Amino acid sequence: MKALFAALLGTAALVVPATxxxxxxxxxxxxxxxxxxxxxxxxxxxxxLPTEVDGHDIQYIILDDxxxxxxxxxxxxxxxxxxxxxxxxxxxxxxASLAMVEVAGELQVPTISLAGSAAIVTPVEGAREWMFxxxxxxxxxxxxxxxxxxxxxxxxxxxxxxxxxYGDNWISVVTPLLEEKGIEIVASERYARTDTSxxxxxxxxxxxxxxxxFVIGAGTPAVLPQQALVQRNYQGLVYQTHGVxxxxxxxxxxxxxxxxxxxxxxxxxxxxxxxxxxxxxAAVAYKESYEAAHxxxxxxxxxxxxxxxxxxxxxxxxxxxxxxxxxxxxxxxALRDALEGLSDVTYVNGVATMSPxxxxxxxxxxxxxxxxxxxxxxxxP
Amino acid sequence: xxxxxxLILLQDGVVNGAIYALLALGLVLIFTVTRIVFVxxxxxxxxxxxxxxxxxxxxxxxxxxxxxxxxxxxxxxSFWFARNGLTAxxxxxxLGEGVVxxxxxxxxxxxxxxxxxxxxxxxxxxxxxxxxxxxxxYNIVYRPIAHASVLVLLVVSVALHLAMVGLGLVFFGAEGSxxxxxxxxxxxxxxxxxxxxxxxxxxxxxALIAGLFVFFDRTLMGKALxxxxxxxxxxxxxxxxxxxxxxLGFVLATAIATLSGILVSSLTTIYYDTGFIIALxxxxxxxxxxxVSYPISALAAVLVGVVEAFSSFYASAFKEVIIFMxxxxxxxxxxxxxxxxxxxx
Numbered sequence: 001m002k003a004l005f006a007a008l009l010g011t012a013a014l015v016v017p018a019t020x021x022x023x024x025x026x027x028x029x030x031x032x033x034x035x036x037x038x039x040x041x042x043x044x045x046x047x048x049l050p051t052e053v054d055g056h057d058i059q060y061i062i063l064d065d066x067x068x069x070x071x072x073x074x075x076x077x078x079x080x081x082x083x084x085x086x087x088x089x090x091x092x093x094x095x096a097s098l099a100m101v102e103v104a105g106e107l108q109v110p111t112i113s114l115a116g117s118a119a120i121v122t123p124v125e126g127a128r129e130w131m132f133x134x135x136x137x138x139x140x141x142x143x144x145x146x147x148x149x150x151x152x153x154x155x156x157x158x159x160x161x162x163x164x165x166y167g168d169n170w171i172s173v174v175t176p177l178l179e180e181k182g183i184e185i186v187a188s189e190r191y192a193r194t195d196t197s198x199x200x201x202x203x204x205x206x207x208x209x210x211x212x213x214f215v216i217g218a219g220t221p222a223v224l225p226q227q228a229l230v231q232r233n234y235q236g237l238v239y240q241t242h243g244v245x246x247x248x249x250x251x252x253x254x255x256x257x258x259x260x261x262x263x264x265x266x267x268x269x270x271x272x273x274x275x276x277x278x279x280x281x282a283a284v285a286y287k288e289s290y291e292a293a294h295x296x297x298x299x300x301x302x303x304x305x306x307x308x309x310x311x312x313x314x315x316x317x318x319x320x321x322x323x324x325x326x327x328x329x330x331x332x333x334a335l336r337d338a339l340e341g342l343s344d345v346t347y348v349n350g351v352a353t354m355s356p357x358x359x360x361x362x363x364x365x366x367x368x369x370x371x372x373x374x375x376x377x378x379x380x381p
Numbered sequence: 382x383x384x385x386x387x388l389i390l391l392q393d394g395v396v397n398g399a400i401y402a403l404l405a406l407g408l409v410l411i412f413t414v415t416r417i418v419f420v421x422x423x424x425x426x427x428x429x430x431x432x433x434x435x436x437x438x439x440x441x442x443x444x445x446x447x448x449x450x451x452x453x454x455x456x457x458x459s460f461w462f463a464r465n466g467l468t469a470x471x472x473x474x475x476l477g478e479g480v481v482x483x484x485x486x487x488x489x490x491x492x493x494x495x496x497x498x499x500x501x502x503x504x505x506x507x508x509x510x511x512x513x514x515x516x517x518x519y520n521i522v523y524r525p526i527a528h529a530s531v532l533v534l535l536v537v538s539v540a541l542h543l544a545m546v547g548l549g550l551v552f553f554g555a556e557g558s559x560x561x562x563x564x565x566x567x568x569x570x571x572x573x574x575x576x577x578x579x580x581x582x583x584x585x586x587x588a589l590i591a592g593l594f595v596f597f598d599r600t601l602m603g604k605a606l607x608x609x610x611x612x613x614x615x616x617x618x619x620x621x622x623x624x625x626x627x628x629l630g631f632v633l634a635t636a637i638a639t640l641s642g643i644l645v646s647s648l649t650t651i652y653y654d655t656g657f658i659i660a661l662x663x664x665x666x667x668x669x670x671x672x673v674s675y676p677i678s679a680l681a682a683v684l685v686g687v688v689e690a691f692s693s694f695y696a697s698a699f700k701e702v703i704i705f706m707x708x709x710x711x712x713x714x715x716x717x718x719x720x721x722x723x724x725x726x
Contacts, residue, residue: 032547034654036555163698190698194658196400196649199393200693203386220557220650231574248556252650 022057023326026079028090033067035093037219041303049310054318065091072096073103080107086326089309104130110336112309121359132339132359134308136366138173141242144263144367146177154212156186158205160225161216163190170216186210193221202228212236218243223253230256246300250375263367265301265349272379283348308347315345385572390690396579398686399586403641404663405678407634412672413610414630416531420538422638423660424545429642430651433507434558439496443552444510445487451517452483458520504643515635549653557652582644669711
């Protein structure tokens with residue numbers, strides 16, 4: 001099999017020497033399955049990226065992994081073996097991205113994940129030396145929530161979280177941060193994405209009378225607990241994670257989600273950003289180009305992660321191209337080094353400065369706190 | 382836990398249980414008449430709810446295209462089966478079922494805007510779009526393999542479910558929708574907070590159960606379905622057409638499933654893949670009823686709903702585990718009580 005592959009690769013190399021200057025970027029995106037609401041705007045954003053940088057043509061090849069880890073790995077191997085891509089973007093969801101880590105190390109191809117979990121790139125060693133990431137770490141976002149709670153004199157909090165790895169991750173990240181601030185978790189309940197009722201869980205949460213309720217869910221399924229809170233006439237603060245930051249959440253939630261507080265990427269409130277925010281220009285430009293192609297109000301933070309992955313590559317490709325030819329293992333290694341050496345790259349989600357120990361490179365500028373007011377996002381100072 | 386919490390949980394459980402009961406009835410109906418474990422029944426819940434949501438938003442739902450295409454395929458298959466005995470009346474009937482009906486619905490949906498006007502009109506329109514899909518699927522998918530073993534029929538059902546989920550994503554997108562309630566009435570009874578929609582869910586379920594009872598007990602068609610359920614070959618010998626019964630069973634079951642999707646969609650957000658989980662809980666109830674008994678299945682469905690509500694209060698992380706574990710003692714009990722019967726093949 002290996003010999004066959006080698007033979008095929010050899011033939012391919014003979015047939016296409018003329019396109020050696022084209023940099024090929026593969027993308028493994030969850031355009032279907034449970035991650036589809038992330039994957040669809042991500043794929044749309046990739047299709048809007050420039051196809052040329054510094055004299056090098058860039059070609060994007062987008063494959064769907066159905067939000068499935070096995071299919072993500074298959075797609076990634078296909079991209080590297082058959083299309084001989086120089087870098088991979090993906091996947092949209094954490095389980096698929098974690099599965100791709102080993103492949104990135106084995107095939108020695110730099111990979112930029114769009115998923116949330118910090119475990120994809122930390123610690124930077126072994127196969128993870130080839131992994132980078134553009135979505136904010138849950139810890140960065142959770143820190144913003146804990147700070148906001150402390151500033152608003154929240155002493156007790158009730159949590160209702162997805163009964164999957166999203167909920168598990170968030171609970172494990174946010175619990176120590178809350179403890180640090182002296183905030184007590186008085187109820188911790190779970191629910192499933194497809195549940196039709198959370199009455200039982202919300203009774204449990206509200207009967208412990210917390211100052212704030214923290215809903216840990218992604219996308220429109222996070223509306224349900226908040227509707228139940230409105231029905232129970234709950235008066236305290238309600239927090240959500242950045243996983244809800246798309247227009248469908250507003251559409252489905254309607255009046256029930258007014259007043260929810262959450263940390264999000266700057267793009268969600270691009271126009272409201274203060275002029276001295278480094279990402280204002282990039283965020284507004286991205287939002288305008290996306291909405292020109294897909295309709296007003298269609299932009300979401302998820303698509304911006306794919307856009308940012310493109311920006312990182314556009315900054316790294318010219319550096320790598322000085323030392324190697326695209327399409328070779330040397331170029332992939334050079335590209336990895338170039339990505340790791342990026343410094344002060346302004347993109348939609350803040351400013352990135354990579355280092356050999358940090359393959360995200362973000363700081364507080366990568367998130368803002370917003371609330372929902374009259375069916376729209378409003379930046380909180 | 383105080384009494385008010387108990388009452389609220391009970392109410393929540395009964396309302397959800399009523400939805401599961403509708404699906405359990407649909408599953409039992411199709412299984413007894415055709416021996417098919419109709420896995421895609423949950424997809425009709427999603428299709429019904431999201432079709433209604435699309436109509437509310439003034440969009441033409443993608444399901445009307447599916448209706449048109451499946452109607453055409455179904456017509457071809459009907460002609461193939463009827464090729465040795467085509468009469469004018471038969472041709473007219475086949476064309477009416479597979480071409481005229483979807484075309485009328487298609488044109489009505491494309492011409493009129495349903496965004497304005499009564500919710501009841503939209504509900505009827507959604508039923509008219511989604512229900513015939515069940516009929517056509519029977520004709521296209523199951524009729525050619527009606528004599529296959531239960532296992533083959535099950536495998537085909539699973540495949541059909543996967544196809545329908547995929548199509549649901551294409552038609553409706555990844556994000557969910559809710560719909561307007563049929564009634565905006567709210568009543569406060571002590572700690573209980575009754576909504577008109579919750580009352581409607583329970584009322585429609587009871588009405589459908591009563592309606593099915595009358596249908597099976599009093600009408601000729603209903604008796605024909607029951608005869609087919611009891612003994613397929615015997616029913617055929619006395620002149621009951623198994624194909625007609627299959628079609629009728631599918632129309633009834635998909636109409637029930639679509640209606641339950643429409644009912645549940647104003648209580649919660651429905652996604653293109655939500656229906657499967659709801660149907661799975663209906664399936665647990667149907668299994669408790671041995672896939673043959675309507676009243677036991679309906680009661681078991683209410684029990685599933687109540688257990689779900691209470692386990693979401695006491696142990697929300699294990700809620701699904703508890704519900705699906707319910708099936709194990711029932712299966713054990715059934716396998717001890719009933720003698721082993723070899724599959725009829």
